[in-house]
Amino acid sequence: MRDVREAWAAGGARVTKWRQDPVIVQTVRSAAAATIAYVVALRFSPEAAPLTAPLTALLVVQVTLYSTLTTGIRRVNSVVAGVLVAIGFSVLVGLTWWSLGLLILASLAVGHLVRVSEFVPEVAISAMLVLGVTRVGDTAWARILETVIGAVVGLGCNLLFAPPVWVGAAGESIEDLARRMRQLMLLIGEEAASRTPVTLAAERLHEARRLDHDIVEVDAALKQAEDSLRLNPRVREGLLHRVVLRTGLDTLEICTVVLRVLARSLTDLAKERVPDPLFEPEIGRTLERLLAEVGDAVVSFAVLVTTDVSHSAESAESRLASEITAATATRDKLAQLLLEGVQRDARRWQLHGAVLTEVTRLLDELDMEHRSRRLLEELDRCTREERDRMPRLNRFRERLRPARRNRTAASNRAT
Known part of the structure; x- marks a missing residue:
């Protein structure tokens, strides 16, 4: 039984x-x-x-x-x-x-x-x-x-029979993209802490460039999800869902561009330092740790923008904040080590500075304040566009608001 x-x-x-x-x-x-x-x-x-x-x-x-x-x-x-x-x-x-x-x-x-x-x-x-x-x-x-x-x-x-909402499929695509980015960051960090051949560094650069094709596929899935939220009776806050997913993908797309530039800087550094390691041992270990923390933050960011339940979203937000804080502290340590290394040998200070700048840009894009500001700006823009597209409907809604307020006030006085 x-x-x-x-x-x-x-x-x-x-x-x-x-x-x-x-x-x-x-x-x-x-x-x-x-x-x-x-x-x-x-x-x-x-x-x-x-x-x-x-x-x-x-x-x-x-x-x-x-x-x-x-x-x-x-x-x-x-x-x-x-x-x-x-x-x-x-x-x-x-x-x-x-x-x-x-x-x-x-x-x-x-x-x-x-x-x-x-x-x-x-x-x-x-x-x-x-x-x-x-x-x-x-x-x-x-x-x-x-x-x-x-x-x-x-x-x-x-x-x-309301059509299916494709937000789940789009969210899975976004999270899968974030995990591939994290895996690439882990590989780049491991190789930066050791003796990296130029061919291997160039291969990581090609992998970073291939992320552009993944962005195109995720963008197609997101467009389908955005259409499924429009005029769908099963969705109450369709505009908010669309803006959250779209701005989240925009952030990940910027991160892929920065990651590609980072891979290019490390490839150029590998060419300059043949046959020596890319960095001194302590700097390499610190960079490896930093890229691992940034990769974790990218995945947490993707989970945050694709999570609907408020409790899960709060958990993802707190995890992302702690990971960004840890990565920022590691970035500061790396900056100090690079400064000391440049003071000893200033021959490749441009490439060392480029690596630090690109990691800092990744952290800035994942920052919660930057995320909130970007989200509010996009919401305001979309609201203005909808108001401009349907001026008569918006004027009708504005006329209904005073009547609703009067009815609400009258019912409050009656009770």
Whole structure:
């Protein structure tokens, strides 16, 4: 019995994990929307197999509600524009090889005029499909009807079954990037404390440059998460979540640039000191310890910006503050050791100063006060942009505020 209960518990946990997986949720939602759209189109469309409706629903039900709304509108516009172009050509010239070429040119031009973005080819596809049938008029209106049905069903599925929020996936990408940065810092620190060949230092520089490709992938995941927070009924403070994640990734991107510059400085120093070690033993050990502490701070920073629960966020914030304090003390010790070393031998003081400057920049970017100031500035900027984009809505809200205050005051007096 115990084995059966454990098996049931493991199976239930696996099902729960699948239900929370954004990819699985999105797959089920897309399939359901396409099926429902086909059933509805069978009832209202004169076509025997109205496949345009499920195709439209499948394309309209995107991974986020925001992209679904914008995509649905553009897709309907593209199909309607293509059908209208096909009706005009069928009345004037019909279908020939030269009219087909003119139809494609006209459809693509109309697609750019109506601003359907990525659905410009859809205008030409719709026009060719409609023009290629015999009963142009009936098929044209049937295609428009099926497209509208598919778009409405897709939008309805998103309103009834809210799309998944991709913040978790974006947070995992950000934390994974921070851990790769920490691993690189540990390797650079270990090699700085020993005799480092130029080829090995150059390899670390190439690894630091490859972090740029990781930034691009994380940025794509973050854009998807930002779209999933817009207009999503499951999210209350979407703007705050978006700004926290975006500013966090911006900070990590700056840190990757500084880390790349640090790797370049150490590579240049390795070229200058062949065959000697990069630093004196005590300086190398101190730099190794400093980079390890900075790497830990980078990971704590990533955990802080991706944590929603207040208790966990407070724990991550206190851990980050203590790690920055320890790293700052180690940085001061390294600065003193480098100063003493330069006083003994000033031949490479520029590279030693560059290493110290780059580590200091890393600490400045991770500083809590700098983080808070950057976050407030970005919140103010986003709020101003939203207010400028929708002035009428903001004026309506401002008119409602005095009425709410009056009702609140009246209820307080009554109690």
